Amino acid sequence: MRAGFVRAAWCAGLFFLIGMYIVVSIRGLAGWDPVYDWNVITAVGALTTAPIGFLLGLGAFDYWLYWISGRPTRPEDHSGHGAYGWKDYFKVNTDHKVIGVQYLATTFVFFVLGGLMAMLFRAELAQPGMQFMDTQTYNGLVSVHAALMIFVFIIPAFAGLANFAVPLMLGAPDMAFPRLNALSYWLLPIAGAMFLASFLAPGGAFATGWTSYAPLASEQPIGQIFFNMGVQWAGASSILTALNFLVTIITMRAPGMTFWRMPLLVWANFTTSLLVVIATPFIAGSQFFVMFDRIMHTSFFVPDEGGYVLGYQHIFWFYSHPAVYIMILPGFGIISEIVSVMSRKPIFGYRLMALSLLGILVLGFSVWAHHMFVAGMADWLRVPMMISTLLIAVPTGVKVFSWLATLWEGKIRLNTPMLFALGFISMFVIGGLSGIYLASVPIDIHASDTYFIVAHIHYVLFGGSVLTIFAGIYYWFPKMTGRMYSERLGKWHFWLTFVSFNLTFFPMHWVGLVGMPRRVADYADRFANLNLFVTISSFALGASVVIFFYNVIVSWARGPIAESNPWRAMTLEWQVSSPPPVFNFDEIPQVVGGPYEYGVPGARHAVLKGAAPQETPA
């Protein structure tokens, strides 16, 4: 039968039954009671083997299976490469540009769902007491909101942008492993579907926050397993993509593209990929241990049986702190591109910009326990972790000051990508400064686990990451779609999002410091006015994003045809047509200089021999 969604559906069903059969037969033979243990059947059948069946049915493994079974593999077969109609976006496609768009479209579906969940629980928080839902539902909405936003929106949205841009910027025809690239993408909707499906589980969705601390997580209803396993699929997707980026960046740079001639977006994704590959196995381990405690009755985190409760937090944060940089370094790369191009100046201090990324990478692994200052860990760990955390402000500061120096005396174009870039710098500085308060142990002891934390992470992840994602989408929109978005709507989107974002999250600093803990379905009456204000602002924030979707959808369908290089940028993706040819370059370009040589007379980044960029008349 032909690969596709029909085959995927019945393969998923078949593989679920296979998983269930393995569990039931082992339990039956061993004489374990009950034979039908739905915790185990869900973990193995529904959350492990069924997704493998889905991928198999979809055709993600076809090529490798042909090869293994000795059937002809057609190495030069490009039938699954490139998009010639909308249906090609719903297949296993090996074109990095198609995969980039698949990533972005998928992640924005999860962004909308996660955002709607936030508005639901903000509605509950508009007044003290419980109005619309019970506390299990509330805790579930908070947890699924965070899981969607972190694991299947921000991290993979950056992977999507990089998937589209990095091979083009390197002068490469595609990623190093296109089939692996296709597989990594298709792992992602599986993870997102698991997070969402947990609402259908008996007892409700996982409800222990995205941090999912043991031992609470080991004794929750079955929905918790959907988080434990969803993280595995999202993590596998991240790791495979990161390996692909590393190999692509190391081996597929165009001739002349030395490391010191790579655009900073490529540097950023190189660093991020290293972080992903080193750190992600730790969260995979932490979630497996919690799940084993539950379904296999191990005692990793069961204190009565010799388990060590704080062990979970150490393993979890050893990934989840570097994850913060996984969610911001690609954004740094995007902003470096935009600030340089839109200021018409070379990026200030290029080498230090690249080295500061590596500085953050190294320091990022020495700060995880700053999430645990009140956790009860060894006292002596607190001061060293505080110092290393504070020192991360140094490479981060280098980046901010270098962007500012790039603006200086430039010829600034204040279009939508640039507005988002400048908005990002201002908001990220606030998020970074509130991070200094949290690094200081005595202040953190007061502010930890309060709404101050909620404010801080939203300044970093929304004011930081999400604004850079918007900036990147507007910047590469003409290259991706071949059409131009509406500047007027883009500016409306920026200003409404920027203002309502601040109105939503800035008051949270205050309400946290004066005494409101986070992750609470109910609160003391004295916080009522501020919470009502925050709820109203959050609805405005939700509404502001509608403009973005309207702009993107209408412009993609009917926007004016884009030029190949509307920003007059030097990097390679702008030297080919919009959208680029199926294999990117008709002839591999020769790189002859740096990527940001604006204002240098006669400077060029690369020479394209064969195809001069075709200037499409607007």
Add this chain to the structure above:
Amino acid sequence: MAGIGVVVAILVTLVAVLIPWLPTSASEEMDRIEFVFWFATVICIGIFALVMAVIIYSVMTFRAAPEDESDGPSIHGHTGLEVVWTVVPAVLVVAIGVLSAVVLSQNGSAGTNPLKVKVFAQQFAWRFEYPQQDKLKSGELVLPLGRSVEFDMTSADVIHSFWIPEMGQKQDLVPGIQTKIVVTPKRTGTFTLVCTELCGLGHATMRAPVRVLSQADFAAWVKERQSGGGGDPGAAVFTAAGCGSCHTFSAAGANGKIGPSLDNLAAAAKQAGQPVPVYTRESIVNPGKVIANGYSDGVMPNNYGESYSAKEIDALVRYLTGAKQ
């Protein structure tokens, strides 16, 4: 540009000063936290004003005209500037770090003669024990003014966290290990202890009342509680065990919503087909046996039969059933 910087700095300073960012301090530890807080704030205002001034000034001054297609000057960097903005922030954050380390050490010291209080947390209640006062048990945290209190804490089930916002200090209670924290109350009054670590269904309302009394009043309170206080012993257990944080019980003025109301025990016992005292006792020591409509199993702790003596449970049953008749 300097002008813009000054304006931004003044605006941000007004925001910092006019809004009461921190609760009115009620402990010596919170005073020190406030000092670090303001030290960091001064530095942060300076940095924020500098960044915003450069952005606003650049956008106003260096904006290109729509038809201007020229490039800016090809400035690639400036070693001196790069050294400055690497070294200066490093010095500033190390200064914050040193001050923080000193304050952390001061805030962890309980002096020579601390009052010791044991704290037990479980879903979703707090219990306190005063080992130096004949193991006095209480569901309300009562502290003397001006004396350092060393809390020795643990949890029976999942992780909870101890925080009295006005006193600043916070510490998780972790099953399987003991954690410590020091608080030195500096003004009398009533406060609320809140749980700040997500611990399940009742997390949002897992609170306990806190009172700071003068040393004389504290001694009097201890004495009264040790002599039984003349009150109903069942009521004392009700308070000490924190029943009211989950259950509504009018006689005790409790209005918790996590578990079923205790105002109608007779009707519930009838439904279960048991005499009221038997049903009530069983529901305390073995809460999973009969689950009230609309509530789920596994929420109420099942160890009250062990943490309280048979005599105390008897008194509690009499209090819960008798108060209605």
